[in-house]
Amino acid sequence: xxxxxxxLRRVARRWRSQAEAWARHITVLKHMAPxxxxxxxxxxxxxxxxxxxxxxxxxxxxxxxxxxxxxxLRHGVVxxxxxxxxxxxxxxxxxxxxxxxxxxxPSRCVTxxxxxxxxxxxxxxxxxxxxxxxxxRLVAAQDRRFFRRNGRLLVTDAVWVGENGSRVARxxxxxxxxxxAIAEGARAAGMTLVDVVPAxxxxxxxxxxxxxxxxxxxxxxxxxxxxxxxxxxxxxxTAGLFAGRLTSERRRVDAELAAAQAPLAAVRxxxxxxxxxxxxxxxxxxxxxxxGRVLATLGAIARALPDSVVLTSLVWTTDExxxxxxxxxxxxxxxxxxxxxxxxxxxRLDGRVVRxxxxxxxxxxxxxxxxxxxxxxxxxxxx
Amino acid sequence: MTARDxxxxxxxxxxxxxxxxxxxxxxxxxxxxxxxxxxxxxxxALLARARAELGALPLLRDSAVxxxxxxxxxxxxxxDGANAVEAGADLAARISHAAVRAPAxxxxxxxLPDTATAGxxxxxxxxxxxxxxxxxxxxxxxxxxTGDAFLGIERLDVVSADPASPERRPEIxxxxxxxxxxxxxxxxxxxxxGEG
Numbered sequence: 001x002x003x004x005x006x007x008l009r010r011v012a013r014r015w016r017s018q019a020e021a022w023a024r025h026i027t028v029l030k031h032m033a034p035x036x037x038x039x040x041x042x043x044x045x046x047x048x049x050x051x052x053x054x055x056x057x058x059x060x061x062x063x064x065x066x067x068x069x070x071x072x073l074r075h076g077v078v079x080x081x082x083x084x085x086x087x088x089x090x091x092x093x094x095x096x097x098x099x100x101x102x103x104x105x106p107s108r109c110v111t112x113x114x115x116x117x118x119x120x121x122x123x124x125x126x127x128x129x130x131x132x133x134x135x136x137r138l139v140a141a142q143d144r145r146f147f148r149r150n151g152r153l154l155v156t157d158a159v160w161v162g163e164n165g166s167r168v169a170r171x172x173x174x175x176x177x178x179x180x181a182i183a184e185g186a187r188a189a190g191m192t193l194v195d196v197v198p199a200x201x202x203x204x205x206x207x208x209x210x211x212x213x214x215x216x217x218x219x220x221x222x223x224x225x226x227x228x229x230x231x232x233x234x235x236x237x238t239a240g241l242f243a244g245r246l247t248s249e250r251r252r253v254d255a256e257l258a259a260a261q262a263p264l265a266a267v268r269x270x271x272x273x274x275x276x277x278x279x280x281x282x283x284x285x286x287x288x289x290x291x292g293r294v295l296a297t298l299g300a301i302a303r304a305l306p307d308s309v310v311l312t313s314l315v316w317t318t319d320e321x322x323x324x325x326x327x328x329x330x331x332x333x334x335x336x337x338x339x340x341x342x343x344x345x346x347x348r349l350d351g352r353v354v355r356x357x358x359x360x361x362x363x364x365x366x367x368x369x370x371x372x373x374x375x376x377x378x379x380x381x382x383x
Numbered sequence: 384m385t386a387r388d389x390x391x392x393x394x395x396x397x398x399x400x401x402x403x404x405x406x407x408x409x410x411x412x413x414x415x416x417x418x419x420x421x422x423x424x425x426x427x428a429l430l431a432r433a434r435a436e437l438g439a440l441p442l443l444r445d446s447a448v449x450x451x452x453x454x455x456x457x458x459x460x461x462x463d464g465a466n467a468v469e470a471g472a473d474l475a476a477r478i479s480h481a482a483v484r485a486p487a488x489x490x491x492x493x494x495l496p497d498t499a500t501a502g503x504x505x506x507x508x509x510x511x512x513x514x515x516x517x518x519x520x521x522x523x524x525x526x527x528x529t530g531d532a533f534l535g536i537e538r539l540d541v542v543s544a545d546p547a548s549p550e551r552r553p554e555i556x557x558x559x560x561x562x563x564x565x566x567x568x569x570x571x572x573x574x575x576x577g578e579g
Contacts, residue, residue, distance in 0.1 A: 239412075242416075243416075246416075246419050246420065246423060249423055250419070250422070250423050250426065253423065253426045253427055253430050254426065256430055257426065257429060257430055260430070260433045260434070263437055263440075264433050264436060267436050267437060267439075267443065268436070270443050270447060273447070274443065274446055274447060275502070276502030276503050277450040277451070277454055277502055277503075278450065278502070279501040279502035279504075280454065280457070280501050280502035280503060280504040280565075281450065281453050281454065281457065282501065283501030283502075283504055283565060284457050284460055284461075284501075284504075284533055284565065287460075287533035287534075287535050287564075287565065288460075288533050290535055291528045291529075291533065291534075291535075292528045293536075294524055294528075294536045294539055295525060295528060298524075310543075311543070312542070312543045313540075313541060313542045313543065314539070314540075315538075315539070315540050315541075316538070316539040316540075317537065317538045317539075318535070318536075318537045325542075
């Protein structure tokens, strides 16, 4: 039973170490992202770096108060590990360089975890509710208030965390010469310092030395300027291409229009000629239709009027209006006959009927107008 | 100049540059681009219409052939002459000929101004005054109506000279009529030349 318990404890320890290794690995990759992006801005292409992330090894350094432990993770499993004591910052530089030199495979990145004995961690309450980006500066400005300095400069960082429903600041500080020595050691080993994080602290806390931070800020600013320049250039090129396309398209359309002018003029002239021909044919068709109208009207009037009526005058126009002058026994008979026969439009007496004696008989002299009411006898050229 | 001053100068310059760009340059560029795009659209539409017109050319040719045949067939129906004077003279001659056949005594024939046109055709009008009887009038009108040329009688004014005359005397009708016909004007000689 005791042996089995011991085995279980060993398995549990191994699982725990593996879990911690995974967590560190994830942290390494997370902290590597900005560095890799910065490097990609000045390096060849990001896809190259993406491949490099997948295939490169990352040196994981854990710095304690008296020793430095180095490990290389491969697929979440510790592939290589080493430990080396250190006593001062100058020794730490050499230790890091020596550990890097002993790596089984070359590594270009290193991430550093500082043990609790080297880091001062605080939970700070009653801070003004500033933005998360401002909080580290607020804490750094009052580092004497929150941390022990021991006569040395400090590197601090702080983040907001939730605690029992309220926000508190978790801050950490480390002596600046220590992290400067770590950065110097990484540089001496030819490796990129991905991040310096305190152990057992929020993952977002970063204790990179000011020189490294400034360098990264410069890289970030340069990258923003480059992005702005590239964006502006893209816009200018796009605008230029658009204007060029517009101009070329307009030239092409103008050229085609100019080329089409002559045939178009011919087509339009032909259309005009055709329209003129159609109008001429229509005019002749109407003229043919109106042939014989006068004779037909005269014949119809003669047939419609009674024998007792003698026409003395007649006016006929093409708009079917005119006047009839005549003599008869009764003017009303003539009018009624015309209305009955409907040979002319709207016949009516014009003026009064004059009675007179012709050849010993009583006759009525009358004038009948027909056609439009407004025009009456039309042109006024009546008899 | 301190770094703070330099930053202030740079920020001020950037604000000024942005204001000039935003207030002047960008609106001008956008307005110019929009106008150019609209102009291009209009020209493209014009070109499309031109292409459509050119595409209708074969149809136009077919119509021209048909209309040309119809116009040729109309030639005998027109008055002779290339202008109003000549056409008026031809019309007067036709009326005179009809009056001789009626028979009727032609007193006068006067050209009337006319501005009516139909394509390349122009109308000529004359007013004639004559004396005849009922038979002569009917014959005259029939002759005018059945002639080769399409003549239109636009106005007929008939007055019996003496309606109370004894029946044995021949009836005399004073006739005034306005007759029109169409002629093909020749080239530049058209409306307004020789008319009226």
